[in-house]
Structures are given as C-alpha cells and as structure tokens.
Amino acid sequence: MDSMIRDIQLAPSGQLKIDWVEQHMPILSQLKREFSERKPLAGKKAVICLHLEAKTAYLALTVQAAGAEVAVCASNPLSTQDDVVAALVQNGVTAFARYGASDEEYKLHLNKALDFDPDILIDDGGDLVSLLHSERKEQAQKIIGGAEETTTGILRLRALAREGLLQFPMMAVNDAQMKYLFDNRYGTGQSVWDAIMRTTNLVVCGKVVVVGGYGWCGKGVAARASGLNARVVVTEIDPIKANEALMDGYEVMPMIEAAKIGDIFITVTGNRDIVRKEHFEVIKDKAILSNAGHFDVEVNKEDLKELSTSVKVVRNNIEEYTFADGRKVYLLGEGRLVNLAAGDGHPAEVMDLTFALQALSLEYLINERDNLRAEVYSVPEEIDRKVATLRLGALGIEVDELTEKQKQYLSSWQE
C-alpha cells in the first residue's frame, strides 16, 4: 500500500532523531537484536497507532525486526512529527499520518491503516479498536489481538468487555507496573513541564500550579511543579487520592476555588470538563491552561469560545482567549496532551520501558493466541519483571537475592 505522509524529503532529519533515541533505549535495542534472530512475528502484519515521534518509530522498527510487516498511524494529529514519519517510510514501514491532520484526514488515516489488514495492533486511547467495533466490525473477527498504551484506552476496552462486545484479546500495557510507575508518573511529570516551559518561556517558581487529578500522571506533574518551586494545588473527586495529595504536601480544594488563584492549570484526569464555564467565569487574568490527559476534552474549548470576544494565536502553540470583561487566558497546544502537542513527549529512557512491554506483549499474543479469549488481559508478571531486570542490567545495577532462610521466613506463619 502507498503511504500518505507530508514529504519523504524530510527523512534525513527524522532519521537523526531516531538514531538519537536508539542510543538511549537499551532495552528495546536488546529486544530488537533478539527479535532479529528469532523473528517471533514472522509473516504477521502489525498496525501501530501511537504518537508518531522518534521513540515510537524505534518501536515500529523493532516490531519490523521481529519479522512483521508494519504500518503506522497517529493517535493524535498534533503529535505527529513529519520528518520521523518520512524516515519510517524510508525504512520500509507504511505510514498514514501528517502533522495537523483535520478530523476527516485523521479518520481516513485510521481507516487506511486498517486497510493494511493487520493481524496484531497497538492502540493508544482506543480509536483503532473503537473503529473495529463500529464501522469495521467484520474485520475484528480476524484480529489475533492487540495492546493498549494508555489509561483512557483501557477504560474504553473494559467498557466494551463489560458489555460483552470485545472481539479479540487486548493486553492492558498501561496497567503493567513498569509502565504506570515510570511512564505515567516520571515521564508525564518531566515532559509536561518541558513542554510548558519551552512553549511559554515563563517562570514557574513562585506561581500557583493547579493539577486536576492526582492519579499516576498527576502525582508526577505535581512533584515536578513542586521541584520547580511552584505552590501546588490539587483538585480531585476521590477522597483517598485527595488525602494522598494532602500528605504529599499539596493544597487540595475544588476547581471553583483553585480557578481564582491558579496561574498555570494542568488537567490530567482522563475525564471531561475539568475546567469549564463556571471556572472561566472566575478564573484569574492571564491564567495558562493546559491538558495532559489523553483527549482534548478536559479543558472545555466550546465554553472558552462561547465566553470569548476574540481568539488569536499569540505564540507557537499558544492561543489567547479574551473574555468580555477584558480578562485573558492562554490555552496551550489546543488543549491536547501538552507534552506531545507542544513537546517531544516522554524521555527516551522512559519510553524504553513502555515500548519493551509493548514489543513483548505482541510476542505474547502470538505465542498464546490459542489460549487467549476476547478479554482485557494484564501483562504477565514475567514480562513486567523481565523489563525491570533488563533495565537494571542496562544500567549495570545489581540487586540482592533472597536467601533460603529468608524465603522460608516469608512463607511461614510460625515466626
């Protein structure tokens, strides 16, 4: 199939980006070497729907090295890096993606990727799987299985499974410990701040940072804000998480109160309308609004438009909304995942863990295909531990082993 991309001439710059991350993804490199010999995905077609930047490209090349024919499409039109996509095509991967694709183009790209006729897939947020369970139901029958990258996608998968509608096995990669403990917490924590700082070129210390949602991502975003000497306010709906935020040293209050004092807002809940009309009505002048949750529904853009007398782009990735009373707010990256829409996403060393889990999950799906049903599966503990062990090995770090006496002690009820 022919690729649909911006410009193949961009490939050299994309290749440099891929070469850079390769140097910092030792686990995936090791798997790529192993896979090149064993070819565990030989003869299979894989579609990868992820943020199309260099780390994802290296995953696609690893899956290709495992013997699969690979096609990629974007999980978000604003995170696609056209040069990286061009480099992938030059490496023999089929690609359907372009930075800034319209909603129609984005959907066309997803459909084109499914026309590639995959046996296995990787999804991020559930758009591909959703299509296979609505407009392309007949194709779902022949999918061996897939792996889901993020919290929001897994919520959708569980909803499908609950209604008995899921058509093939899906691995919940997000729920592996080596994923959420590092990718969601430290990856999002660091890359969100990298994106906000490079986009605004404004100071963070001394400002009031409001973090909407204190899950794995929220904890990372709040910790990094605190490390930058911001005053951190957390909003939550879960009383347990709210207590956790308090004991971690942050202020907790409802968004309606936080809106009045916040300078920088980051929503990361996986839910919708976290900052909406009633909050905009009281929000502090010149507040910066950003979102790191999967979909661009956490900051309500319709409400923003309705309340604004003018909207203009004032800097790359910053839209200024002016309200009737003259107050202004600044929305970063159109309210899409700020770390990807206005940055390069998670650090390579973090994505090395997540993508090692993805690659091993695809191999698991093929090896276990006869034993798996149309359900949402946890990544097996052996895979989680293998990735943890490979990382320590790559860092040259050793850990202790249990002695026989310790094993006995831990398994006995008498001492």
Ligand SMILES: NC(=O)c1ccc[n+]([C@@H]2O[C@H](COP(=O)([O-])OP(=O)(O)OC[C@H]3O[C@@H](n4cnc5c(N)ncnc54)[C@H](O)[C@@H]3O)[C@@H](O)[C@H]2O)c1
């Ligand atoms: N930006 C990235 O690179 C990145 C990386 C990983 C995950 N994600 C996405 O980030 C989102 C959060 O992921 P997570 O792993 O932290 O999920 P999580 O389930 O661990 O945390 C979400 C938190 O939001 C809270 N919440 C829900 N509704 C709320 C509301 N109305 N107000 C305040 N808090 C509310 C929940 O109680 C929970 O504590 C998801 O959409 C996920 O897909 C983004």
